[in-house]
Amino acid sequence: MPPGREGEAVAFYEGLLGLERVRKPEHLTTRGGCWFRGSGVEVHLGVEEGFRPARKAHPAFLTSGLAGLRGRLEASGVPVSSDAELKGFERFYVADPFGNRIELVEAR
DSSP states (O other), X not given: OOTTXXXXXXXXXXXXXXXXXXXXXXXXXXXOOEEEEETTEEEEEOOOTTOOOXXXXXXXXXXXXXXXXXXXXXXXXXXXXXXXXXXXXXXXXXXXXXSOEEEEEEEO
């Protein structure tokens, strides 16, 4: 993530995706960034000067309540895009506030 944009990360990852923000170890706090945790996942966003978003490589978060999550994201103005069907799953893609691609997936 770019420097100084932790508030946007919290609004997206905690506020919209429902992940819990967790405290970074004390010796890492001076580096900036944010850590988040959810059921079976932990996401560490590090600060990078000259940041370039990951638009192709991406994490896929397995979740439940995908339709509700999609509605919440769209109502907040987050663009959602679909892709070809993946057998046994519903899924869509979003970008975090920094342009990083994220796939959200629910088993059928």
